Amino acid sequence: MFAYYLDLALRSLKRNKVLTALMILAIAVGIGASMTTLTVMHLLSGDPLPGRSQQIFYPQVDATPAGYAKGGPLDMLDYHSAVDLWSAHRADRQALIANSEVKVRTPDVSLPPLMVPMLATTSDFFAMFKVPFRYGSAWTAADAASRARVAVISSDLNDRLFGGADSVGKILRLKDSDVRIVGVLQTWRPSPLFYDVRAGRFAEGQTSSFYDKPEDVFMPFFSGLEVNAGNFWQFTCWGKVATPGHLQDAPCVWVALWVQLDDATKVADYRAFIASYAQQQKALGRFASTQTRMPSLMQWLVFNHVVPSDVKLQTWLAFAFLAICLFNVIGLLLAKFLRRSSEIGVRRALGASRGAIFAQCLVEAGVVGVVGGIGGWLRTLTGLWLVRRQPVEYADLAHLDLGMFGLTFAVAVAASLAAGFLPALRASGVAPALQLKTL
Amino acid sequence: MDIRPIFAALRKHRIPAGLIVLEIALACAVLCNAVFMIGQRIGEMHVPNAIDEAGIVDITVQGTDPKLAAADVPRNLAALREIPGVTAVAAVNIVPLSQSGWNSNVATGPGELLKKNTPNVAQYLFSRGGPEALGMRLLRGRFFDDAEYADSQLGVSYLPGGHVALVTQSLAERLWPGQSALGKQAWIGDDNHYTVVGVVADILRPDRNGEGAAGFHWAIFLPLSPASVLNTYIVRSNPGDRGRVLRDGIRKLEALSPNAVVKGQTFTEVRDKFFADTRSMVGMLALVCVVMLAVTAFGIVGLTSFWVGQRRRQIGIRRALGATRGHIMRYFQTENFLLTAAGVLLGMALAFGINVYLMQHYELQRMPMYYLPAGAIALWLLGQLAVIGPARRAAAVPPVVATRSG
Structure with a gap:
């Protein structure tokens, strides 16, 4: 039966090629535009740490003078609070981070010096954020305790400096210190670069920099601060900075702490812990306010409006556009089916049920949907290719994964079946007798 | 019908x-x-940006010894000035639209920071010749004199020790609406304040920093004698020469500081990147x-x-x-x-x-x-x-x- 309906549909579609082409084109552009933006949305708004993000939290306390941090604690921590909370080891895993740019040279390779972003962090960082290694491993707790000059580098930097070979044991000259490479990461591209997300509410919607690549050099926190001393920048300061770039004792926030808390009790305990820490610091006179906050990773991303507002606007626009295309297709299908009223009348008179007419019309709409879906898929690929050529940080992420590929077809067919539903219903309502009379 | x-x-x-x-x-x-x-x-x-956008290139020198960086500044400026076609040079801390922030809240009096809603302002520092190199347009008052550059050393909190400042027209209007800004005091923190000696046509800040469309023009300019933070060189020439000037400038600075990382670009490239x-x-x-x-x-x-x-x-x-x-x-x-x-x-x-x-x-x-x-x-x-x-x-x-x- 289906084969017969398909044959009927193809015949009907062939009868008016221009119109068929118009309908297919409308579905294809509509699907192409909406699936391109949806894919980008999906890539940018996803969970950067699936399976772990619910256990990751961002504790914040407030070391600023009274009245300074009106909208809650600042986005980062001062050095002393961060180190106090970290050394208490109350969480299952915990990582301090501080960002800077460092000059890199290699004694063995004759390349001009580079400035690359460096993350000073603690050893839990890699296990907590499930960072994959290509060669070697993270530094040990003993390395960190002895302030050893060791580093982990990104696969990108390893490719640039060592042509992708195993560089574990090789020496890098970071600023003025010789540092031994203990690990090389695999390509690791969390989207967004969640642990560096901050200040999103001041970005006026221009947040594509949150989708930048991870740092190229990772060093143990305290040795990193020593090696690249003078190059650490504050997030913000509220008082005098005696020696710019050396922020340990400055009235500045510039360090972040991430913790992993495996169950709800631990989360509650940790909240109580930072609250009591704030109380204690206030009693000591170091804090003016006891306000604290501890968003989960996903809450923190939402708080910072990570998805660029342009991307959201584009998604809205694309779906409005898809709606326009669908109205178009519905109108055309309706006109087409009703124009064949007499033919449908004959078929009804010869015994075709309403259901059969309905099914026939729907098959025709479905054929348009499938062909339009293929067109839409091609257009989505073209659209993503265009996105990849845009000068934005997330450009290299824009690829169609299997799920979105399937969804493209599903949406195309669903859209054209939905578009075909009303016209098919109207067509199946054609009364046989009335139409036969006019023949 | x-x-x-x-x-x-x-x-x-x-x-x-x-x-x-x-x-x-x-x-x-x-x-x-x-x-x-x-x-x-x-x-x-x-949006207007009253600098000589077409004639400017900027070259940044990073990774030099911070102790020597200040001494390098006059040497580098002299070398850049020798390039044929160069009309002005200066060392600055940041460049408009470069997306690297250097911001402070600026108040009209001491102790206002915690009490009032003070504007977040981009803070430009430059060596002698800064206004000429950037091509700034003076609306009222004057630019800095040589003594004001020489007397201004970088102090605590990255703030110059000088006592004079230029502000953009938009910032003047935000801080002292309806009044002349000349002679007024601009406070950064509770210890540093600067007398406004000139008002310049609006110049863009390096990044947006959450102050909206109006705040895009809030900038203050402070003179500074050579210091390590002045690691970007603004080189001005005829628009037609700037490609060659940029190449020559990078080559010269690389030769002078062999261990440094030297990067340069025309201002047009900076702008294109910002608005990409x-x-x-x-x-x-x-x-x-x-x-x-x-x-x-x-x-x-x-x-x-x-x-x-x-x-x-x-x-x-x-x-x-x-x-x-x-x-x-x-x-x-x-x-x-x-x-x-x-x-x-x-x-x-x-x-x-x-x-x-x-x-x-x-x-x-x-x-x-x-x-x-x-x-x-x-x-x-x-x-x-x-x-x-x-x-x-x-x-x-x-x-x-x-x-x-x-």
């Missing part, structure tokens, strides 16, 4: 007519908002508008063609009864006009609603009301253009069709 028969005919095709109305309404709403956004972004890309997102959004919006209008036009062509085909007999009868080709043409044109009218009425309301929604959820301003009738006229024109082809075909139906059956 009597429009009653048109209504009667449309009533028979309520659903297709309704669909075309909806399509036009949606297209009108999207068009108004998209064109508004395009205009906003193009405006944003053309904006430009691609404008392109995308424009593309959507064009394709959307094309789809809408084809939808109108398709549907009207069908109606023409369906009504061949009626058209023939009308022709046989004396209607001219013009009458038939006008029938379809009027029909289209009525459908579009219904569509744009709905569309204008929808466009307004979408704008209100976007204002609440995104960084968008209120759309001026004239966008609505403009969008409506655009769709009317589109509709009339789309209907010409099918209406011509309708008019070409010979009266003799009336005598045939079917």
Whole structure:
């Protein structure tokens, strides 16, 4: 039966090629535009740490003078609070981070010096954020305790400096210190670069920099601060900075702490812990306010409006556009089916049920949907290719994964079946007798 | 022309007519908002920036020994000045639109930081010759004198120890509305304050920093004797020479500091990079508008063609009864006009609603009301253009069709 309906549909579609082409084109552009933006949305708004993000939290306390941090604690921590909370080891895993740019040279390779972003962090960082290694491993707790000059580098930097070979044991000259490479990461591209997300509410919607690549050099926190001393920048300061770039004792926030808390009790305990820490610091006179906050990773991303507002606007626009295309297709299908009223009348008179007419019309709409879906898929690929050529940080992420590929077809067919539903219903309502009379 | 028969005919095709109305309404709403956004972004890309954008290149030297960096500054400036075609050079801490922030809250008195809502301001520091190298335009007052550069050393909190400042016109207006800024004190923190000696035409800040469109021009300029933070060199020349000047400048600085990382670019490149997102959004919006209008036009062509085909007999009868080709043409044109009218009425309301929604959820301003009738006229024109082809075909139906059956 289906084969017969398909044959009927193809015949009907062939009868008016221009119109068929118009309908297919409308579905294809509509699907192409909406699936391109949806894919980008999906890539940018996803969970950067699936399976772990619910256990990751961002504790914040407030070391600023009274009245300074009106909208809650600042986005980062001062050095002393961060180190106090970290050394208490109350969480299952915990990582301090501080960002800077460092000059890199290699004694063995004759390349001009580079400035690359460096993350000073603690050893839990890699296990907590499930960072994959290509060669070697993270530094040990003993390395960190002895302030050893060791580093982990990104696969990108390893490719640039060592042509992708195993560089574990090789020496890098970071600023003025010789540092031994203990690990090389695999390509690791969390989207967004969640642990560096901050200040999103001041970005006026221009947040594509949150989708930048991870740092190229990772060093143990305290040795990193020593090696690249003078190059650490504050997030913000509220008082005098005696020696710019050396922020340990400055009235500045510039360090972040991430913790992993495996169950709800631990989360509650940790909240109580930072609250009591704030109380204690206030009693000591170091804090003016006891306000604290501890968003989960996903809450923190939402708080910072990570998805660029342009991307959201584009998604809205694309779906409005898809709606326009669908109205178009519905109108055309309706006109087409009703124009064949007499033919449908004959078929009804010869015994075709309403259901059969309905099914026939729907098959025709479905054929348009499938062909339009293929067109839409091609257009989505073209659209993503265009996105990849845009000068934005997330450009290299824009690829169609299997799920979105399937969804493209599903949406195309669903859209054209939905578009075909009303016209098919109207067509199946054609009364046989009335139409036969006019023949 | 009597429009009653048109209504009667449309009533028979309520659903297709309704669909075309909806399509036009949606297209009108999207068009108004998209064109508004395009205009906003193009405006944003053309906000004034009173420096010599076409003549400036900037070269940054990183990774030198911080103890020697200050001593390097006069040497590097001298080397750059020797390049043929260079008209001015200066060392600065940051460059407009370079996306690396150096911001402070600036107050009009001490102790205001915690009490009042003080503006967040970009803080430019430069060596002697800064105004000339950037090509700043003085509106009132004066630039700095040599002694003011020489006396200003970098102190605590990255703040110069000098006592004079220049401010942009927008910042002057924000801090001292309706008054002359000259001679006023600009406070950064509770210990440093600077006397405003000049007001300059608006210059952009390196990044947006959450102060909105107005704050994009809030900048303060402080003189500084050579210091390690002045690691970017502004080199000014004729626009035609700047490619060569940039190459020569990078080569010279690399030779002077073999262990440093030297990077340079023209200011045009800095600007292009800053607005890259904006430009691609404008392109995308424009593309959507064009394709959307094309789809809408084809939808109108398709549907009207069908109606023409369906009504061949009626058209023939009308022709046989004396209607001219013009009458038939006008029938379809009027029909289209009525459908579009219904569509744009709905569309204008929808466009307004979408704008209100976007204002609440995104960084968008209120759309001026004239966008609505403009969008409506655009769709009317589109509709009339789309209907010409099918209406011509309708008019070409010979009266003799009336005598045939079917």
